[in-house]
Amino acid sequence: MTDTTSLETKGAGGETARAFEEFLEAFEAFKETNDQRLSEIEQRGASDALVAEKLARIEETLDTTKRVADNLALKSARPHLAGSRATPASELAHKAAFDGYVRRGDASRIARIEEKALSAGSAPDGGYLVPAETEAAVNRALKAISPMRAISGLRQVSGSVYNRPFATTGVGTGWVAETASRTQTTTPTLANLQFPTMELYAMPAASQSLLDDTIVNIDEWLAEEVRIAFAEQEGTAFVTGDGTNKPKGFLAYDTVANASWAWGKLGFVATGAAGAFPAVAPGDKLLDLIYATKAPYRANGTFVMSRSTVGAVRKLKDGDGNYLWQPANAPGEWPSLMGYPVAESEDMPAIDSNSLSIAFGDFSRGYLIVDRAGIRVLRDPYSAKPYVLFYTTKRVGGGVQDFDAIKLLKFAE
Template sequence: MADRDAPVGADKASVVLDTKAEVANFVRDLKSFQERIEVKMKTQDDRISMLDRKGAERPALSRAADDQTPHRKALDAYLRSGDEAGLRAVSVERKGLTTAVAAEGGYLVDQLTAARIEGVKRGAGAVRAVANVVQIEAGVFEVLVDRGDLETGWITEGAAPTETAPSLFDKVSIPLHELSALPRASQRLLDDSAFDIEGWLADRIAEKFARAENAAF
């Protein structure tokens, strides 16, 4: 009777081993599938982060861009041929825009071009990644610096706090310096209407400014 039962037990053991092997294979395949999914998700996250960084460097689109179209056309004509008539006309008709003639006879670029330059400088300048960049109109940047050390101490509940010493403020004045760039373009490029001279100037100026800032700091 024992001999007749032996093959049955062996069959059961074989079935158990086969089941364990199948489960192990399934778990291994599942882990491999999970690893592939994680790699794909990481690749997508990296791509999204890259697109976000590129998008941050571009000036935001808005309806205000339509209002600056005459100025952009006038600026393009000025850059290609030196004709100031268009810029002067736009400056008089659109007083709300930053296109007024300066006291020295210069012109301010439109907001989109300025934003493009700032975006490229942020991406290429190592200093701007860690510095606190502020916009000012004066020739000197003044900031108050707290030189004192704020006193602290442990007190019990209900006890009156001790008055701390007054803070000591110093005014720090940082004189500003100007950066200039004079990119050159051939007359053939200037005569080519398909050549984006404004974008080329913005990218070249921003690149030169970023290099100069990195070298200075």
């Protein structure tokens, strides 16, 4: 009889489950060791150095096992480019022409296809458009590995700038009887938000033997090569980008104490201690941050912080001794803090004096990412002989679209 359990354990699903079990075991060890540390501080005023060292090792194991489990879950869920749906003849022709261009440098067929389609991604614009299936695969991968893409609003455009009018005073609404006279509504205050798209590039290299190997799926190879490079650059820009030749990150906007919040600025809540949580009831500051956000935004709220900040938050407890941070329920999911998901972004600043290290809010309403349709590839067989370079570009923009949807925790007095 076939041992199905053994087969599952040997497969990707078994590896993922095993890695996640190790993560949960590490979290239990973390709680036990941290409780010991807190007990020693309470009894003697300081913790044993060996206990602190053990806790640091467990934290490192905790982060590593979670990362391994998430990577395995992402790998097993990654879709193949060759789907089961019927592909239109035009897409098949584009795919074949693109394959010929990438493998052999034959641009004649793909140039004719793009001329016929009056494409904006033709050679004078910096290369040739990748097939739609490849572009979709890259965008799916970016959303899967980029925390900001996973939680922010997304919009695809055909032009270089996306303009959006936004009613800063809210939309006028009310109740009225069927035959009653309609009162005149007040004129809303509108802000014209502009999100220009900037060029982002990656330049993977391939050997000619790889390109000559017909077994290798060139579309999948290219999508795999550029997705991580794009995700890393985008992630930094969406958090701290200055808006010059890149999207403007939400931390690049002016900030103000939340009690004095005004449109165009992000409100913050101070911890009351420079570079730290307060010594007494530190979790209360996280509650203050949550409730600084209006109820409609809290419903879809998400915490954003770096891994080092997660390490500090992970040690916090409520008044009943329960940990505020809780592990994910399954591989590929995010942990939670006070019931809200936590997105780890290494581009968020570590806890320091006056740092804005934790963000909370509805990022799908607060931050907008704008993608210009089309990913282009320019083949370069000359610059790095004997390798062939592929100058791959996409245009992306981003910025805050609702300044009331995101709040920050400032580690300051």
